[in-house]
Amino acid sequence: MNLLQDKQVAIVGGGPGGLTLARLLQLNGAVVKVYERDLSPEVRIQGSTLDLHVDSGLKALEKAGLMNAFKENYRPGADLLMVTDQYANVVYDQHEEVYEEAFGEAHFRPEIDRGPLRRILLASLEKETVVWNKYLISLSENEGGWLLQFKDGTVASADLVIGADGANSKIRKFVTDSTPVYSGVTMVEGTVYEAAKNAPLLWELTKGGKVFALGNHRTLITSAKGDGSLSFYTGCKKEESWAKNSGIDFNDHHQLLNWFREEYAGWDVIWEELFNNIHTHFILRPQYYMPLDQTWVTRPNITIIGDAAHVMPPYAGEGVNMAMKDALELCECLTSEIFPDLRSALKHYEQQMLARASAVTQMTLTSTAMLHADDSISNLLKMFSSEEEGGE
Ligand SMILES: Cc1cc2nc3c(=O)[nH]c(=O)nc-3n(C[C@H](O)[C@H](O)[C@H](O)COP(=O)(O)OP(=O)(O)OC[C@H]3O[C@@H](n4cnc5c(N)ncnc54)[C@H](O)[C@@H]3O)c2cc1C
CATH class of the missing domain: 3.50.50.60 (FAD/NAD(P)-binding domain)
Known part of the structure; x- marks a missing residue:
């Protein structure tokens, strides 16, 4: 001290x-x-929502004396993941597994809303x-x-x-x-409030957990929140300049819906529920990362x-x-x-x-x-099966 x-x-x-x-x-x-x-x-x-990991987020909460508060506020089952293709066909579903609370085990990543x-x-x-x-x-x-x-x-x-x-x-x-270096992927984030009413098919599909929808080099991730809203983010390969030059008014959900139909051409109409709500607030998020070799001289x-x-x-x-x-x-x-x-x-x-x-x-x-490659689904499924067999 x-x-x-x-x-x-x-x-x-x-x-x-x-x-x-x-x-x-x-x-x-x-x-x-x-x-x-x-x-x-x-x-x-x-x-x-955020999933906390045993050796980092949860460890910090433990040292902060806040694990009991966390356990009272986390959302059991919100970590359960479903993977679908672009037509909303389910190819992997953790909801079929028996849910076990396993605090302290590396694979258990309980979710909490921000x-x-x-x-x-x-x-x-x-x-x-x-x-x-x-x-x-x-x-x-x-x-x-x-x-x-x-x-x-x-x-x-x-x-x-x-x-x-x-x-x-x-x-x-x-x-x-x-x-920061541009990663090549730009996201559009949004939240549908009262999702059971405003995005009923996707609310049901998400089952209180998360859906990863993957196809033709694009991703769409939804997660249910405790307040009954559905948060989501799209992920597409875009030029860095698209964030500035797209010409889209991100306050206008009609424009977003038109963009989505064009960008996600061939995807099932079910996903349009996310863009059809007047109250949805959209945030454009080009994704950056810091150089892997970054270093600096420490200041006092x-x-x-x-x-x-x-x-x-x-x-x-x-x-x-x-x-x-x-x-x-x-x-x-x-x-x-x-x-x-x-x-x-x-x-x-x-x-x-x-x-x-x-x-x-x-x-x-x-x-x-x-996740944004040709064979995204098969690679993700291979990764899950190797994790289940104990590999990384
Ligand atoms: C759509 C999306 C989904 C994500 N999903 C996950 C996930 O599932 N799991 C995960 O681990 N991470 C996820 N992340 C990343 C995660 O949100 C961030 O890594 C994390 O929030 C970083 O925490 P932080 O405290 O460093 O910064 P932030 O959470 O960004 O907090 C920064 C704080 O600083 C304040 N602030 C900013 N500028 C100023 C200023 N000039 N003066 C005063 N205050 C300021 C902000 O208001 C904010 O409260 C996701 C991010 C996004 C965008």
């Missing part, structure tokens, strides 16, 4: 990475503020740890520490800054010159975790798990007695994080390519 004695720690970004880190540091007596751009904790959290995960982490923090409506726009060096500048014109100071501000991090450039008072450090496509389900593992390893380094100074502790964290991120990014890129 000595390294953080009398130090003010500022975490920028209250996503899973930043909040996990704040909790772990507070358990070790550190003085921490989290600056988050969202206006309040009640802002609706979009996005799919909203409940954020609520659990927020409830575990000391009062007023998170400062809402603080959109960081820049940093400047200040008497051995940092001055944080926010969009609303206010400033805050800190001795140590940790960027947990996601894929479009404003902190990253103060740590490294590395820039600033670092990055989670997507800010190693954004990657979601096709191996590792992003949130990596963010929470970063939080755990960074906290262990900052509170260990073995490092003589902050820079040494940050250096150790960054070395292990970069090596781990490189391996996981490589795996994710392999999986991204496999």
Whole structure:
């Protein structure tokens, strides 16, 4: 704890990475503020559900003393996966297997919605740890520490800054010159609310779990959420410039439906349920990753975790798990007695994080390519059967 004695720690970004880190540091007596751009904790959290892995996301929650809260809020069965072809023919279905809760076993990847995960982490923090409506726009060096500048014109100071501000991090450039590389795949993400009513056929098909629909180099992934909504994301190979030049108004579901019919020509009409709702909010997400060999010279008072450090496509389900593992390893380094100074502790964290991120990014890129290849279904089924036989 000595390294953080009398130090003010500022975490920028209250996503899973930043909040996990704040909790772990507070358990070790550190003085921490989290600056988050969202206006309040009640802002609706979009996005799919998250499966947590035993050696990363779940391990961090265990160390944070939050496993009981997790078990009260996770969604049994939401991890069950179905694979279909483009005509919605089911080729693989985990719902046919007996569901067993198996906490502690590597293959068990329980799912939790983003909203409940954020609520659990927020409830575990000391009062007023998170400062809402603080959109960081820049940093400047200040008497051995940092001055944080926010969009609303206010400033805050800190001795140590940790960027947990996601894929479009404003902190990253103060740590490294590395820039994200386009993966070749662009996603369109959306959520259908009251899905039993607004997308009844797909709601039934998804059975409270996830559907991976694969065909002609495209993917469509749906997941049921606890609030009765169905979140989904398409994945197609597109030029990087398509995100800027498509000419589509992503607020107009008619335009999205027309785009989907053209882009997913030959797919069953059942999938159109996702695009036929006036209230669906669409987000365009070109997918980036950080160079596998990225490295930098450690600075004494600033670092990055989670997507800010190693954004990657979601096709191996590792992003949130990596963010929470970063939080755990960074906290262990900052509170260990073995490092003589902050820079040494940050250096150790960054070395292990970069090596781990490189391996996981490589795996994710392999999986991204496999899911968007000619023989995506047969390759995925082969991968599942080799896992069942105990291989990797
Ligand atoms: C469609 C989709 C599906 C996914 N599915 C999965 C999955 O199944 N499993 C998985 O492991 N991962 C998945 N991911 C990836 C996962 O969401 C991320 O890897 C994870 O959320 C990263 O956590 P983080 O805390 O680093 O960043 P984020 O979750 O991005 O959190 C960053 C936080 O910082 C805040 N912020 C950003 N900029 C600023 C600023 N300038 N000032 C202040 N605050 C700021 C944001 O509001 C946010 O709260 C998916 C991603 C997408 C897009």
